Amino acid sequence: MYVAVKGGERAIENAHRLLAHERRGDRDVPELSLPQISEQLSLGVDRVMTEGSLYDRELAALAIKQARGDLIEAIFLVRAFRATLPRFGATEPVDTGAMQVRRRISSTFKDIPGGQILGPTFDYTHRLLDPQLAGGFSPETPAVGEASATATPRVTDILGRDGLIEPSPAADADAPVGDLTREPLNFPADRDLRLQNLARADEGFLLALGYSSQRGYGRNHPFAGEIRFGEVEVEFMAEDAGFAVPLGSIALTECQMVNQFKGSATEAPCFTRGYGLAFGQSERKTMSMALVDRSLRARELGEEVIAPGQDEEFVMSHSDNVQATGFVEHLKLPHYVDFQSELGLLRKLRQEFAEANEAPQMQEAAE
Amino acid sequence: MNAPAYNFAYLDEQTKRMIRRAILKAIAIPGYQVPFASREMPMPYGWGTGGVQVTAAILGPDDVLKVIDQGSDDTTNAISIRKFFGKTAGVATTTATADATVIQTRHRIPEAPLHAGQVLVYQVPIPEPLRFLEPRETETRRMHALGEYGLMHVKLYEDIARFGHIATSYAYPVKVNARYVMDPSPTPKFDNPKMDDCPALQLFGAGREKRIYAIPPHTDVVSLDFEDHPFTRYRFDAPCALCGAGDSYLDEIVTDDKGGRMFVCSDTDYCESRQSAGHRGSESAAPHKERAHG
Incomplete structure (x- = not known):
């Protein structure tokens, strides 16, 4: 006698209960607070805000806690919440040239107006596990210097004054702001939508693609013209008041890659740009993004499209980790109806194969 | 902290209107894949977000909802989606095919014949029937526009040459209203004949791929085959x-x-x-x- 498998509803509820229990872990260990996550796991929070496309440290910290530290799951939680938020409009373009810089480096010039500022960075740390951090360690207060009165102009602007680098395309203030979360994406996509896609894209995916471009799969000869991290003002044009109202400031990382030149009989050669921008301090992300942005400009710049990183449909269709993880993990769902169909076909093909291979032998035996 | 407050059937009305416009266009052009601005849903892509968005957009307070996965009402994902609408829309749910006004399905068409007034909503993973022959969307859209389906027939012919049979046992391609080749979603080909001249409205939602398509009631749906190798159910x-x-x-x-x-x-x-x-x-x-x- 066979009893059909049932009980899914209770199984789901119990699984959720068990998940909540596992998330909490050993109850003798103090529970994580959201400020602890946003203060002490801040780069994880930055990544969740960037790829979740929502600047809210507290919600990102909550998502990380709820996701048990699985950042892609946390990004998914933030995205699902973001999708329900009303849109009031678009802010004015942020001016990263006026950034309150906390870190700023250029690999193309030894010294630059405003100076090289290392800021908080893992660069030049020796990657030795630090037992002091295991508990109760209180770090020194950071060194403080005089704020420089000089401005910190963007390195690409310095190059641009001499025409050595292509100008950034001027923004059309009246054009609607493209948004691939509100309009279906069509190919070929313009650079604004490509950059939006890359800003939301999985850091690991972009890292691998950017790396592949450095290793020769669509090489584009980059220099890190400038990486800067700090706070910028966000302003919103209030139609009623007739002027832009400051909404506050956000932390951003910007990377401008300077790439090998283009030029023609009619156009003087100049460097080309690759651009990366992300919330918080996200250097690996913005550098990878800038490499891939430049790679994706292959068609526009008359380069042969031969590598995955140059292929906009390939990159944009597979860069989103929420989409990717959903589809990969959906293989966990039951597929037994289709599998049964395949089984039936395979059995039939095998049977025909066996019959076809038996037939000549039987004929021989009969002779 | 911003405490989330959700609308009837989860989606906001503006999003529902956007989806309904896509559905209307899909009904007007049977079998044509209409791009729509698919939202991030609170369940993973690949787990029915397209079907859920279509259902959310068409559901009214008087509807009676049935959700099946693999033909069954009590597989975990069917339960999860049914509970989602029970919670966000408070609609009545049923397991009886005949009593439902909206049936969301994954991988099956119910055995009991559907009747006029019912809507069958399919969850679709890959809406493009030509995708495994041509990975580029720019190319496949052009092929549909020109009605250029030779590649599909070559694929089916190659199956016969290699295996003696058309080696597609599910997601078996159909031609809708003598115009568009369409992926019926990964239903076993056993179910294909049920789509033809069906009195119910059939809607297909692909969330991750951002496409909606439709078969209006009583539309001709023909499974692709050859005269000497006619379509057979398994x-x-x-x-x-x-x-x-x-x-x-x-x-x-x-x-x-x-x-x-x-x-x-x-x-x-x-x-x-x-x-x-x-x-x-x-x-x-x-x-x-x-x-x-x-």
Whole structure:
């Protein structure tokens, strides 16, 4: 006698209960607070805000806690919440040239107006596990210097004054702001939508693609013209008041890659740009993004499209980790109806194969 | 912290209107894949977000909803989606095919014939029937526009040359209204004939791929084939072990590790209705109902 498998509803509820229990872990260990996550796991929070496309440290910290530290799951939680938020409009373009810089480096010039500022960075740390951090360690207060009165102009602007680098395309203030979360994406996509896609894209995916471009799969000869991290003002044009109202400031990382030149009989050669921008301090992300942005400009710049990183449909269709993880993990769902169909076909093909291979032998035996 | 407040059937009205416009366009051009601005839903892509968005956009307070996965009302994902709408829309739910006004499905079309006024909403993973022949969307859109389906026929022909049969057993391509080649979603090809001249409206939602398409009631839907290799349905040749049905699609249940197998209806509602009408199979048992619990 066979009893059909049932009980899914209770199984789901119990699984959720068990998940909540596992998330909490050993109850003798103090529970994580959201400020602890946003203060002490801040780069994880930055990544969740960037790829979740929502600047809210507290919600990102909550998502990380709820996701048990699985950042892609946390990004998914933030995205699902973001999708329900009303849109009031678009802010004015942020001016990263006026950034309150906390870190700023250029690999193309030894010294630059405003100076090289290392800021908080893992660069030049020796990657030795630090037992002091295991508990109760209180770090020194950071060194403080005089704020420089000089401005910190963007390195690409310095190059641009001499025409050595292509100008950034001027923004059309009246054009609607493209948004691939509100309009279906069509190919070929313009650079604004490509950059939006890359800003939301999985850091690991972009890292691998950017790396592949450095290793020769669509090489584009980059220099890190400038990486800067700090706070910028966000302003919103209030139609009623007739002027832009400051909404506050956000932390951003910007990377401008300077790439090998283009030029023609009619156009003087100049460097080309690759651009990366992300919330918080996200250097690996913005550098990878800038490499891939430049790679994706292959068609526009008359380069042969031969590598995955140059292929906009390939990159944009597979860069989103929420989409990717959903589809990969959906293989966990039951597929037994289709599998049964395949089984039936395979059995039939095998049977025909066996019959076809038996037939000549039987004929021989009969002779 | 911003406490989330959600609209009837989760989606905001503006999003629903956007989806309804896509649905109307899809109905106007049967089998054509309409791009829509798919939202991030609170369940993963690949787990029915397209179907959920279509259902959310068409659901009204008086609707009666049925959700099936693999033909069954009580597979985990079907339960999860049914609970989602029970919670966000408060609509009545049912497992009876005949009583439902909206049926969301993954991988099956119910065995009981659908009637006028019903809507069958399919969850679709890859809406593009040509995708595995041509990975580029820019190319496949052009092929659809020109009605250039030779590649698909070559694929089916190559199957016959290699295996002696068309080696597609599910997601078997169909031609809708003598114009667009369409992916019926990964239903077994057994279900293909049910799409033809169906009195119910059939809507297909692909969330991750951001496409909606439709088969309006009583539309011609033809499974692709050749004159000398006509389309055939596949069904394991046995009656259902529980209800004795000889016409339903069967799941294969492995009963031991010594080659023991039994075959039962994949459509649980169909099977249970037959059993309550007194039909019996070789292994009949009263279907075990999940106990209510608080």
